[in-house]
Amino acid sequence: MASLNSFVLELGVIFCLINTILSATNNDSTSRRTSNGQCIWYGACYQDPNTGSMKNCYYDGPPKKLVDDEAIAILKKRCPDLSPEATCCGPDQLQILEMNMALPQTLLSRCPPCMENFLKTVCHMTCSPEHSKFLNVTEKRFDPATNVTYVNEIDYFMENSFMENVFGSCRQVSVPSTGGKVMDLMCGDWGSSKCTALRWFSYLGNKETPMVPFQITYHNETSPTKGFIPLNLPTVPCSKSADGILPACSCVDCEESCPVPPPQPSPALPFRIAGLDGYAFVMTVVFIVGSGIFLLGVFLCSGRKHLGRNAYSYSRDDFETGTESNFDERQVGLVSGAEEMRAEVARRLAVPQHHSSQVALGDAEDSPLQSSKRSSMTSEQAHELETHSISKHPDDYENASSFIEKLGANTDTLLQNFFEKWGTFCAERPWLILFLGACLVMGLGHGIKYLRIITDPVELWASPSSRSRIEREFFDSHFEPFYRTEQVIIRAVNLSRVYHNTSDGVLVFGPAFNPNFLKSVLDLQERIQSIGEGTSYSFDKICFAPLRKEGQKDTEVTECVVQSIWGYYQNSIDIFEEDGTDPLGYQTNYLDRFVKCAGNPYDPVDCLAPYGGPVDPAIAMGGFLRPGESLARHPDYKNATTVILTFIVNNYHNKSLLAPAMSWEQDYVAFMKNWTATQKPFYMDIAFTSERSIEDELDRESQSDVVTILISYMIMFAYIAISLGQVNTCSRLLIDSKVTLGLGGVLIVLASVISSVGLFAFIGTPATLIIIEVIPFLVLAVGVDNIFILVQTHQRGVKKSNETHAQHIGRTLGQVGPSMLLTSVSESCCFFLGSLSDMPAVKAFALYAGMALMFDFLLQITCFVSLMALDIARQSANRFDIFCFIRGSKKNEPSSSNGQEGLLYSFFKYIYVPSLMNKPVRCAVMIIFFGWLCSSIAVAPHIEIGLDQELSMPEDSFVLKYFRSLKDYLSIGPPVYFVVKSGLNYSDVDAQNLVCAGRYCKENSLVTQLYSASKIPETSYIARPSSSWVDDYFDWADSKPCCKAKKTDHSFCPHDDFGCQSCNIKFGGKEHRPLPEEFSRYVSFFLRDNPTNTCPKGGHAAYGQGVNYNTNTTTKLSTVGASYFMTYHTILKTSEDYYESMRMARKLADNLTKTIGVEVFPYSVFYVFYEQYLTMWPDTLFSLGSPMNKEKLANHRSLNGDHFQETHFGRA
Structure with missing residues (x-):
């Protein structure tokens, strides 16, 4: 935006030029034609007191010979097709012509054919010896004070083709500072988009236009009219050389000069088969074929009555008794039919509370590690079943176990023994464990005082090491932020x-x-x-x-x-x-x-x-x-x-x-x-x-989430307290409730979050608001699961007669500890793998969440086990919950009977699992799951990736309403800057040609490539030609009124300071550009000079912040460093528009880097928020694949008992 803001004053410059060139006389006016070969004026003799412009003396006579040497030189320079032997202009008119031509030359000289054609219209109107053929004085006036008659209004007859050709050679000339066309400045209300040849000349001749000295009415004719012969001169198209020496217009200023662009790749067609969505078609075929194969396999195997000679068999009734003899019988029984399998799965999902200690083979509830399916099992009478150890002779089974399978079985045994001993240790020393746990939490929690919370969206979204952040930092540090x-x-x-x-x-x-x-x-x-x-x-x-x-x-x-x-x-x-x-x-x-x-x-x-x-x-x-x-x-x-x-x-x-x-x-x-x-x-x-609103709203949202977190924790606390209690009579309500234990469980979850936050605060890892908003809920959900598993397993287990409460708790932890360890390690590993993401918000969340889950597990197997021991001791002593100093009545002593099965427990055991294990239901479940999988795969390629910024704001935020309005009503794309790093010697002509877009510049120069990209906005996402400080500097230096220096020390002076002198910049070479030393001396002047009517090319407004330079204090020469070339993206509405525009800008910048040999990169303010979407699919697949691999490794060792069990004890 800044680049557009400053240079619009160029219009006046053009008018100046034309006015002076046309300086005309006035007359009482009669529309009449003079004889052939006659003049209508000669000399400038009247100065308008209102405008200060000079008007030409009326003269109806033959042309005159120029004898003034300076005037002849000007005529040969500006009007080489006219002869000084016969002209209708005097030396004063030619002096005015030369002075005023400097202004249009600033705008049009970058396209030599345009400048030459335009000069012909001005030269022949001013000096042609045949005025009377195509000019008609329609008004002349007499000034009695000076006793002169001057021309005040004329008609100018032009051949239509000549007018169109002149306009055609100039219509595409660009204005680098604005990225627009010169016709935006020279065509009045019409602008470049609606300008035509007649509109252009009419505007330039309109006396209402500032600095036009008199009315010039242009007529475009195709044949002689009213006795006048329209002026028709040969013109040079913009794509041709004007005189065989000066080059043609560049591609930026003349579309005909552009090379034929390579054909654009057609947009990718959607994958279709027979007119249908290809992915859906393929997955439909896969579903039909896969389902058919599955059903055929079920049908072929349905007659098989026995699953194996040595298969391990048991019936449902075997789980209703707890005798050792029955258990031994189950070890040698045979499987027959599906009833036994249903009983086994039912038992796995809902362990009978009477037999929680009597772990049948493969009890998933007791231990998901499932060695053999328990490699070690304890009977109700403390009978240790035979362990499938590494020493087990392989001939005892149908197939020998592998080393890995035996290792998995033994690992599970070791874990069970460890957790049993650990649980007993903690339950026997509850106060010590709670004290140590509290010290640990308070010590780590102390680190919160050092916590640094990131709220800057840029720091949240992009890693400091990401390309977008590095480029943003470079831009901000060199040019100031947007x-x-x-x-x-x-x-x-x-x-x-x-x-x-x-x-x-x-x-x-x-x-x-x-x-x-x-x-x-x-x-x-x-x-x-x-x-x-x-x-x-x-x-x-x-x-x-x-x-x-x-x-x-x-x-x-x-x-x-x-x-x-x-x-x-x-x-x-x-x-x-x-x-x-x-x-x-x-x-x-x-x-x-x-x-x-x-x-x-x-x-x-x-x-x-x-x-x-x-x-x-x-x-x-x-x-x-x-x-x-x-x-x-x-x-x-x-x-x-x-x-x-x-x-x-x-900024x-x-x-x-x-x-x-x-x-x-x-x-x-x-x-x-x-x-x-x-x-x-x-x-x-x-x-x-x-500018600060987004950050403020994110901060406000996080503060409001504190109340939500507290409410959710209170609700979860109430749920735990009610659900964990086994209240059978009202008289034992205050004894059997678990309010204290539930509160302790919730506090332990909260303590794990505090410990994680404090630990990383000590380390110096900054946090984000999402940690406050999400992690407490996440850890609460996982922590509550473990609480229920631990407490309800203990409640449904039968305390042995020779066990203490602490030993019972230890045995319970031995059963569920491996499961808790496995889930906690797996979940933490998944989160820690998430920290591989470059996005700071995701990285911080993954680290804090993974560590919080680990702390939650550690506190649960220590502090919560201790709390359980205290609560069980309280309950056994018949004391009230919370008010433990009050003992209940003896008639309310706890019953020694086993706990009862709950409704949900009974539903799964007696209704859900038996129904699920029916063969038709099993087939239907598999087919439905397979169909869901196929449908998910079919729609996955159609998922739109991106950032919906509206989701980041709360519903009551004024910023959310702004986002929605912005999407509906903003109609221009964001600016994009192509930054050229230092290393290019801009004072060297060859280096200049690699960048600029005017005369002698290369066809594949930087600015030309950006211009070509703007011609295909549908694929390039570039809406306009770029600005170019190099081209504007050349025009500024070539305009005499622009460069001024102080008379004392030749330092910079604004061009509108009349107390300063002209710089007299020296030019050289066919390119007519400042000599290398001159370029370095005056480039800083250009970047400090403001544009005005008399010098529209001053570069301070447009490029003051866009070009870095260092000036040697001794030589006063400046070296240009990094600079940028600004343009605009097209209107971007969707997330895909945003990240695809960045992808194409980077592709274009890579080509520019190869062209000029210096690194070029694109920068726009939104790049840091959309960079990660460029690689979203590969990153997603990696993120999904890595946790699965890690979890597979974590589970492999512990779950090999499953394979051991299936191999030697039958396959259900």
Whole structure:
């Protein structure tokens, strides 16, 4: 945006040029034709007191011979096709011509054929010896004070083909500073998009145009008319050399000069088979074939009655008795039918509480490690079953066990023994364990005081080592960060369209052009600009003011960049309400001015905003595009339904300098919230944001989540307390409840989170708000599972007669400990693998979550086991829960009977599992699962990856409303900068040719490649040609009025300081560019010079921050370092648009790097948020694959007992 803001004053430059060149006389005027070969003027004899322009003396006579040597030199230089032997211009006219030609030359000389063709129209009008053939004086005036008659108005007859050819050679000449075309500056209201040959010349000859000395009415004719012969001269097309010496126009300035672009690859066609979605078709076939094979296998195997000669068999009734004899019988029984299998699975899912210690083979509840399916089992009478050890003779089984299988079985045995002993140890010393646990938690929790929480979205989203962050840091440190943007989107509500009757018919405007609506917009704009008045952070102290003069101490509010429709009216109600009448008698008003300025925002007379630059209508207006429509060449801004106010604030790489801007933004947000709630007119809908708003809203959301976390923990605590209790009678309610144990379990979960956060705070790993928002819920869910497993296994187990409570607890932990260990290690490993992600938010979350789960496991097998021991002792002593100092009545002594099965337990054991184990149901389950898998695979390629930024904001956030409005109403893409790192010697002509886009520049130069990319925006996502400080520097240096130096020390002086002298830059070579030393001497002058009417190419506004240079204090020569070339992306709506635009920009930058031999990279503010989506699919597959592999390794050793069991004891 900044690049567009400054250079619009070039229009005036062109007018200057034409006015002087045409300097004309005045007369009382009669439309008449003079004789052939006669002049209509000679010499400049009258100066207009109002404009200061010189007008030509009326002269109806033969041409005269030039005798002045200087005048002859000028004629040969500017008008080589005219002879000094006979001209209709005097030396004074030629002097004026030479002086004023410097201005159009600044804009048009980059295309030599255009400049030559344009000069022909001016030279022949000024000096042709045959004026009377194609010029007609329609008005001449007499000045009695000087006794001269001067020409005041003429008709200029041109052959239509000549006019079209001149226009055609110039219409595509670019203006590097704006990325637009020169016709945006030279064609008035029409701009480059609607300009034609006649409109161009008519505008240049219109006396209403500033600095045009008199009316020149152009006529494009195809044959002689009214006795005049239209001027018809040979022209040179822009793609040809003008004189065989000067080159043709470059590709950027002449499309015909561009090489034929390679054919663009056609968009990838969707994968289809027979007109159907290919993925769905393939997976449908896979499903049908796979299901058929499965059903065929089931059918072929259905007659098999026995699964193996030595298969291990048991019946359901075997699990209803606990005798050792029955258990031994089960070891040698045979399997017959499916009933036994159903009983086994039912027992695995719901272990009978009477026999939790009597672990049948493969009890999944007792231990998912399942050695053999328990390699070691303990009977109710403490009988140790034979362990399938490594020493077991292989001939005892049908197939010998592998070493790995035996190792897995023994590992499970060791784990069970370890956890049994550990549980007994903790249960016997509960207070010591709780004390040590509390010390550990408090010690680690102390680290929270060192915790650093990241709220900056950039730091959350992109790793410091990622390419996007490195490039962003380079850009910010060399050019300052992109401007801070404060934006208000104002939509007109319940307002009708506005109709305006004009000479072109009735124009229909959108509701945003309602005059009362626009006046309210101005009121809001002025009030926003007045925020902070009288403070150190007022808007004028923080705003971006590109035309602020060097050394200027204070900035006026009017110098601040504000992109608003009111810039077209100079923020003035009086100008807005001005009415007039056009030549056809139609009333003109503020709507006509908008149409004019929207068509050519660079019009220096009516359209430049108070800050001195343009207002881009695509930024200031919204809602003029239909859904799905992109910004075309001729957008109809009249349909706008929305006005957008954009306030640009300076940004700094040094964060300490941002305090004033942050304070202003805070007041701005507070003001907008209050204004929207209390003062907003009924016909407005407002959405707004500031640069700091996203970070503020994320912080607010995290603070509000604290209440949610507390509520969820309280609910989970209540659920645990109620569910763990085994209350059978009201009299034992306060004894059998588990409120204290439930509270302890929840506190242990919370302590694990605190310990994890404190540990990483000590290490120095920064946290993110997502840790506060998500990890407590995650650890709570996992922790509660383990609590239920541990407590309910103990409750459903039968305490042996010779066991203490501590030993019973130890035996319980021995049964479930391996399961808890396996799940905790697996879950933690998955999270720790997530820390391989480069995204800081994900990395921090994975580390904190993985460590919290590990702490949760450690605290559960220590502190929670100790709490269980204390609670069981309390319950056995018949003491109340919570109020443990109160003992219950003896008649309420606990019964020695075993616990009862709950409803959910009974449902799974007696209804769900038996039903699931029916053969038809099993087949249906497998087919349904397989069908679901196939359908998931079929739709996976259609998943859209990306970031929905709306999901990051709470529903009540004003930023969320802004995001939605931005998507609907903003109609321009974000700027993109192609940064060229240091290393290129810009003073060398060959290096210049690798970058520039004007004369003698290479066809594949940097700027030319960017221009070519802008011609295919559908695939390149580049919307406009780029700016080019190199080309503008050449034009600036070649314009005599531009470069000024102080007379004393030859240091920089603004070009509008008349007390300074011209630089007299020396040029050389056929390229006519500054000599290497001159280039280095004056490049800093160019980058410090502001553009004006007399020198529109000053580079300070556009490139002051965009070019790094170092000046040698001794030689005063400057060396250019890193610089950028700015353009715009196309309108980006979806996540795919964002990351694909970045992908294409990087591809283009790689080509540029190869071309110039110096690293080039693209940068836009959104790149850091979308970079990870470029590799989302590979990263996703890696993230999914790595945890599965790690979990497989973690489980492999412990679960090999499963295979051992299946091999030797039968396969269900």
